[in-house]
Amino acid sequence: MNIDFQLLQDTFLNEYRYRKPYLFKQAVSLPDKETVWRGINEMYQRANPADDLFKFRKGALIPKEHYVESFNDVGRIRYRFKKAAVYEYLKDGATLVYNRINNEPFSDNIARQIARFTQAHTIVSGYLAFGEDASYKNHWDTRDVFAVQLIGKKHWSLSAPNFDMPLYMQQSKDLPHIPEPETADMEVVLEAGDILYIPRGWWHNPVPMGCETFHLAVGTFPPNGYNYMEWLMKKVPDIAGFRHSLQNWTHDEGRLKAAAEEFAAQITKSTNYETFIQEFLGDQRTDSGFSFEILGNPYSEGLPEDALLSLNTVDDSTLEKGYLIANGIKLNIDDASTSVLNTLKQEGTVSMKQLINTQNNQNRLKTSEMIRHLAQLDILEIQEREK
8 A cells, every 4th residue: 555645755844744734635545445454354363452552442441351352272371352242342332442553564564654754763553443432532642643544434623732742751631731622723534545644742533433444543753852861861970960969959059050061061962962863763673574585595596676675764864974774773875875775765665677777787796785685684675576
C-alpha cells in the first residue's frame, strides 16, 4: 500500500509539522477490501492476546479474562482470544485496540513511509470497531499522529491546543485542570484511503459511525528538548559545582550559579547537540524482512537485477552531512556510495538494475558488492522482486 502524501516533504515539515492538522485525501493506494480485511485478520491472529498491548474498550476497559483464555498446549501455557466473546463485544460497540504493532508487513510498510516523510521514528497502533461508541473521550496525544483509515469511515473532531507541546508524562487525563475546548476547530469524516495528521497537543475525539471501521494510528517520535536535557545529564558529574554536598542557600548560592553557567554552556555547544542527535538516531531500529536465500546463502550469485531495494533508516537527511545512521550503524559516505544512497533517498524504492546501470563498467562489480554489503548490514532492505 503506497502513500501519495500530495505535499512536498519540505512544505509539510515547514508549514504543518507541529503546527496544524492536515487531511491527506485518498492518499493510500488500497487493494480490494477483501485483501485489506485478510491483512487485519491475520495480524490479530498472530498476536499474543494476553499482552498488555491489547485492550478492549467500551468507554471503560473490558477485563481481559472476559475475552482471553489460557490453555495447556503440550506442557506450555498459551493464550488465545475467546472468539465468540470478541465477536459479541464488537457487535455491542466495543473497540479492539492493538498498541505497538511491529514486524507485520501489513502495517510496517505504511509506518516506514510515514517515518521517511516525517524523518521520525514511528510506533503503530490499530483500532477496530463496528458500533458508534467512542473508545476514548476527547483527549490530546503526546506525539504527532497520522490516522490512516483503511476500512470504513470515522468522524474526527479536533480543537487547537490549550497546553503547548505536552510530553509523555503530560497526558490530558493526568492534567484535569486543563479544560476541554468548548468548540471544534476542525471536523472531518475519514474514509478508506484517507490520512489525517494530528500534531501533538491537539484535542481530538474520534468516533465510529455505526459501520465497519479500522484505522492505524502511526505516532511519530522525533527528538525533543527534554530528550536532549536527559542526555546532557551525563555531563553533570564533570562540573565540580554539582559534585559538592549542599549545606544551605547562603553557602551554596554562588557555587550553584557558577555550575549553572557551566551547564548552560554545555547546552548551547554545537558538538554536544550533534553527538546527541547521532546517538538518538543510533538507538532507533527499523523492522525489516530476511533474505536468507540471497544474503545468508554462500552459494548465492548475488542480488538479482530485479531485486527492489530501499533505505532501511528513519532519517536520511544526514546524507547531506556525509553520513547515514541505520539500525545502530553509522556509515560514513564515500564517493562510491554517494550516488547509490542519494538515488535511494530520492526515489524510495529502486531496482538493483537501475542502481548498477548508473555506474560505468569498471565500477559495476564494485557497486554490486557494496550494495550487497549494505543489505547484509541491514542498512538497505530487499523488499521484493520487480514485477
